[in-house]
Amino acid sequence: MSGNPFETTFETTNEEQYTHDRLEREPERYELTAAAPYRFDLDRRQFFKFLGAGVVVVSVLKAAVAAQESGGARRERGDSLPKEIDSWLHIGEDGRVTVYTGKAEMGQNIRTSLTQAVAEELQVPMEKIEMVMGDTQLTPFDMGTFGSRTTPTMNLQLRKVAAAARDVLIGLAAAQWNVDRQRLVAADGMVTDPQTRRSVEYAALTKGTQLTASLPAEDPLIPATNWKVAGLSAPKVDGRDFVTGKHRYPSDQKLPDMLYGEVLRPPTFGATLLSLDSQRAERMGATVVRDGNFVGVAGASSASAAEAVAALRAEWKSDPQPSNKELFDYLRKNAVQGKDPSGDGDRYDAGSVDSALASADHRLQKTYTVAYIAHVPLEPRAALAKWDGDNLTVWTGTQRPFGVRGQLAEAFRIPEERVRVLMPDTGSGYGGKHTGETAIEAARLARAAKRPVKVVWTREEEFSWAYFRPAGVIDVTSGVRGDGTITAWEFHNYNSGSAGIRTYYAIPNQRIVFHETQSPLRQGSYRALAATANHFARESHMDELAYTLKMDPLEFRLKNLKDERLRAVFEAAAKQFGWGKKAAPGQGFGMGGGYEKLGNIATFAEVNVDRKSGEVKVVRVVSAFECGAIVNPDNLRNQIEGSNVQGLGGALFEAIEFENGKILNGRMSQYRVPRFSDVPVLETVLLDRKDIPSVGAGECPMIGLAPAIANAIFDATGVRLRSLPLVPEGLKAS
Amino acid sequence: MATIHLVINGHTFPVEADPQASLLMVLREQLDLTGSKYGCGEGQCGACTVLVDGRAQRSCITKVGTVAQKEIITIEGVASGGQLHPVQEAFLEAGALQCGYCTSGMIMSAVALLKRNPNPTAKNIVDFMDGNICRCGTYPRIVNAIQKAAKVMTEPAAGKAVGR
Numbered sequence: 074m075s076g077n078p079f080e081t082t083f084e085t086t087n088e089e090q091y092t093h094d095r096l097e098r099e100p101e102r103y104e105l106t107a108a109a110p111y112r113f114d115l116d117r118r119q120f121f122k123f124l125g126a127g128v129v130v131v132s133v134l135k136a137a138v139a140a141q142e143s144g145g146a147r148r149e150r151g152d153s154l155p156k157e158i159d160s161w162l163h164i165g166e167d168g169r170v171t172v173y174t175g176k177a178e179m180g181q182n183i184r185t186s187l188t189q190a191v192a193e194e195l196q197v198p199m200e201k202i203e204m205v206m207g208d209t210q211l212t213p214f215d216m217g218t219f220g221s222r223t224t225p226t227m228n229l230q231l232r233k234v235a236a237a238a239r240d241v242l243i244g245l246a247a248a249q250w251n252v253d254r255q256r257l258v259a260a261d262g263m264v265t266d267p268q269t270r271r272s273v274e275y276a277a278l279t280k281g282t283q284l285t286a287s288l289p290a291e292d293p294l295i296p297a298t299n300w301k302v303a304g305l306s307a308p309k310v311d312g313r314d315f316v317t318g319k320h321r322y323p324s325d326q327k328l329p330d331m332l333y334g335e336v337l338r339p340p341t342f343g344a345t346l347l348s349l350d351s352q353r354a355e356r357m358g359a360t361v362v363r364d365g366n367f368v369g370v371a372g373a374s375s376a377s378a379a380e381a382v383a384a385l386r387a388e389w390k391s392d393p394q395p396s397n398k399e400l401f402d403y404l405r406k407n408a409v410q411g412k413d414p415s416g417d418g419d420r421y422d423a424g425s426v427d428s429a430l431a432s433a434d435h436r437l438q439k440t441y442t443v444a445y446i447a448h449v450p451l452e453p454r455a456a457l458a459k460w461d462g463d464n465l466t467v468w469t470g471t472q473r474p475f476g477v478r479g480q481l482a483e484a485f486r487i488p489e490e491r492v493r494v495l496m497p498d499t500g501s502g503y504g505g506k507h508t509g510e511t512a513i514e515a516a517r518l519a520r521a522a523k524r525p526v527k528v529v530w531t532r533e534e535e536f537s538w539a540y541f542r543p544a545g546v547i548d549v550t551s552g553v554r555g556d557g558t559i560t561a562w563e564f565h566n567y568n569s570g571s572a573g574i575r576t577y578y579a580i581p582n583q584r585i586v587f588h589e590t591q592s593p594l595r596q597g598s599y600r601a602l603a604a605t606a607n608h609f610a611r612e613s614h615m616d617e618l619a620y621t622l623k624m625d626p627l628e629f630r631l632k633n634l635k636d637e638r639l640r641a642v643f644e645a646a647a648k649q650f651g652w653g654k655k656a657a658p659g660q661g662f663g664m665g666g667g668y669e670k671l672g673n674i675a676t677f678a679e680v681n682v683d684r685k686s687g688e689v690k691v692v693r694v695v696s697a698f699e700c701g702a703i704v705n706p707d708n709l710r711n712q713i714e715g716s717n718v719q720g721l722g723g724a725l726f727e728a729i730e731f732e733n734g735k736i737l738n739g740r741m742s743q744y745r746v747p748r749f750s751d752v753p754v755l756e757t758v759l760l761d762r763k764d765i766p767s768v769g770a771g772e773c774p775m776i777g778l779a780p781a782i783a784n785a786i787f788d789a790t791g792v793r794l795r796s797l798p799l800v801p802e803g804l805k806a807s
Numbered sequence: 808m809a810t811i812h813l814v815i816n817g818h819t820f821p822v823e824a825d826p827q828a829s830l831l832m833v834l835r836e837q838l839d840l841t842g843s844k845y846g847c848g849e850g851q852c853g854a855c856t857v858l859v860d861g862r863a864q865r866s867c868i869t870k871v872g873t874v875a876q877k878e879i880i881t882i883e884g885v886a887s888g889g890q891l892h893p894v895q896e897a898f899l900e901a902g903a904l905q906c907g908y909c910t911s912g913m914i915m916s917a918v919a920l921l922k923r924n925p926n927p928t929a930k931n932i933v934d935f936m937d938g939n940i941c942r943c944g945t946y947p948r949i950v951n952a953i954q955k956a957a958k959v960m961t962e963p964a965a966g967k968a969v970g971r
Contacts, residue, residue: 180905180906180907180908182905306902308900308902309899312899313899315904315907315910316895316899316907316914317842317883317891317895318840318841318843318882318911319883320907321841322841324844324845325835325841327839333836374832374836375832375836376828376832449942450906450908451844451846451852451854451908451909451940451941451942452844452846452906452908453845453846499906500844500906500907501906501942501943503942529845532848532849533848707902711902711905711948712905714944714947714948715905715944715945716944717944718943718944718945718946719942719943719944741851741852741940742851746940747944747946748937748946749932749933749936749939749946749949749950750933750937752946752947755947
């Protein structure tokens with residue numbers, strides 16, 4: 074990007090290092106370290122063609138995508154984040170501002186919130202700003218859009234860059250007028266000298282200039298209390314394109330001469346292809362590719378490609394596999410030694426749990442489980458791939474464009490420089506679109522067909538061949554004194570992950586262990602990760618303890634809670650909810666809350682249970698949330714409401730059923746997701762802490778809901794449910 | 808294969824298609840009208856909703872041969888002459904979308920609902936819209952948007968075009 078009139082560079086921030094450290098400790102991001110989905114047979118000589126002559130040591134068996142987690146073959150996993158960054162913001166000669174970020178938009182509305190941040194610091198109207206996002210050729214490297222990191226890191230970085238740009242413009246005007254820069258003011262796309270009342274537009278300053286600048290050391294950011302654009306509910310910047318059908322999602326992409334690709338799926342997970350008869354499919358005019366275990370076709374339409382796949386005759390070898398009936402035993406039986414969650418591994422110890430348990434007035438030991446669930450992004454995975462000689466371009470819906478670039482480079486044994494991945498704003502992800510299966514499939518077919526190929530997964534493929542939110546078993550053992558002080562806390566999580574595993578209640582004696590185990594299904598990141606499972610177990614158990622002690626659940630929590638920010642959300646939600654009122658027959662109230670991804674949430678739920686029919690209806694949900702200084706209040710409410718609605722599914726009825734390597738309910742008609750009629754009254758209380766840096770909000774608001782509902786069902790019925798989903802078939806059947 | 812005359816957004820398109828093919832795929836692949844989305848392929852999610860003779864229909868399970876010569880409206884035909892339909896305006900005002908992938912189908916269903924019932928209650932809206940899935944969970948905002956649109960469309964002196 075050299076030669077741009079304006080460039081800035083900056084160093085890796087502590088925030089990024091923090092993110093990286095966190096990610097190293099979230100083992101449930103299984104998809105990031107999984108083996109490559111396909112291994113194609115390439116002519117060995119091509120290595121030299123792509124990499125140049127010399128000695129090449131090829132470690133083909135290397136566990137694949139691990140390196141891509143931190144950006145590709147050039148960087149090993151565990152390295153610090155890259156320090157060289159090409160370009161972040163450009164002000165053109167016409168005064169238009171172009172911002173480059175590797176982050177990706179899939180409904181969180183960061184295209185809008187990041188535009189607001191730049192508009193605020195650069196003092197230009199939002200409509201003058203264009204965001205170039207998630208394009209590996211144009212945007213700086215980015216690990217991926219996940220972990221609620223855009224607001225605490227990218228928003229801050231872009232604000233710094235925009236502030237530096239504003240500084241440069243003021244400097245240009247000062248030089249032009251030969252006045253002290255201190256007296257100049259930037260506002261509304263212009264630099265003004267209040268003394269002479271002269272003004273000059275940014276465009277006039279940038280015209281004919283070629284200037285680069287680095288970020289100044291001092292922090293010139295506008296404090297949140299003075300925000301005029303950031304902090305307001307700006308509407309979605311390109312909303313009109315979405316309500317008119319004009320926006321082109323990855324699955325809407327089209328190129329001249331494009332073919333439609335379909336992949337032949339094995340009958341079971343992990344099956345090996347023994348033989349293939351593709352004569353009929355080929356006679357139908359389709360391009361058929363068999364490469365290792367991969368079999369795919371490309372045809373002139375999606376219908377003809379599907380017909381050609383149906384005409385393939387394949388023989389597979391399958392191995393017996395566990396079913397969901399034996400899942401939880403299986404997870405326990407296959408556990409490996411737990412590690413330390415505070416350091417390199419997944420284990421945390423404090424004080425002496427065993428002696429504290431022995432001397433406790435009351436002890437409680439309970440087990441909680443969570444099922445595998447599917448992300449069900451309404452837009453299935455999709456990719457359009459095009460080869461131009463040895464250069465590959467792929468448009469695809471992924472939360473990790475740079476990660477997918479690495480996967481493609483590895484799959485085709487070409488340098489990353491020859492791969493460009495572009496991410497058009499996508500039809501949601503929820504943690505489910507971190508990997509590049511469709512990109513690889515489309516690229517493999519395109520190479521064989523010598524034409525661009527688009528692959529869009531069917532809903533059935535999405536349900537079976539993506540990855541799932543990990544299932545898990547959680548054992549909790551606790552000890553309390555008669556006055557309600559928790560003295561001992563032992564917590565073992567098998568498989569679901571370590572996000573949110575540490576307790577925020579002040580307990581002197583703790584043993585907290587994450588146990589890695591074998592998963593019968595492919596699993597990976599899901600919005601809020603294991604914080605949902607861990608909070609479900611912890612906050613349900615807190616309720617059980619309160620009941621044992623005959624204490625009010627809110628009072629019991631507050632007695633053991635020292636964290637002021639968390640106390641504040643519990644108290645705010647309780648107030649809004651009207652905690653303390655008496656429940657009518659069939660009615661129940663419950664709460665859950667916690668801390669995750671630097672945000673604080675408390676969720677209170679009201680349910681109605683019809684004991685005759687067993688129907689459980691969530692009637693009302695009150696959420697109090699605090700994520701530092703609020704960037705866009707309406708979008709924040711939207712994210713919190715969405716977290717609650719999506720969270721309802723996993724709390725009440727979503728579960729993947731499987732048997733012997735097959736998904737049994739892998740269709741929209743068989744897997745229930747929340748609909749209009751499931752939605753309770755949602756009330757949101759926002760605590761705006763302008764004195765605390767802004768953090769993300771896409772995940773944390775989800776974690777309090779499931780325990781709040783479970784606790785409310787107990788309040789209504791006396792029935793304690795310890796498995797998610799709570800009532801897949803109503804209360805009687807569960 | 809047969810030549811089928813489709814009347815879409817006021818224009819007639821002769822298409823060469825298998826009459827058994829889904830209307831959705833013909834719209835998307837042959838006519839490049841990609842505003843209608845694939846979500847499930849079995850009429851369960853509503854992302855592919857279009858109007859056929861004024862009624863909401865799931866184009867993914869509609870055989871193209873059954874809608875020849877009928878009046879089809881897709882999301883691309885809802886605004887008129889650069890003027891957004893009140894339902895589209897209301898979705899923007901209410902912030903009733905996140906990723907927006909369900910939005911086309913939501914708007915088409917809402918337009919059909921308001922044709923049938925210009926003053927729906929919240930319950931009427933929930934009942935009618937229950938076949939449309941928003942995985943991002945913006946349902947309360949969509950209900951709000953439809954109520955806003957209903958209000959605008961039934962105001963006697965709105966002074967604005969009220970769509971088709």
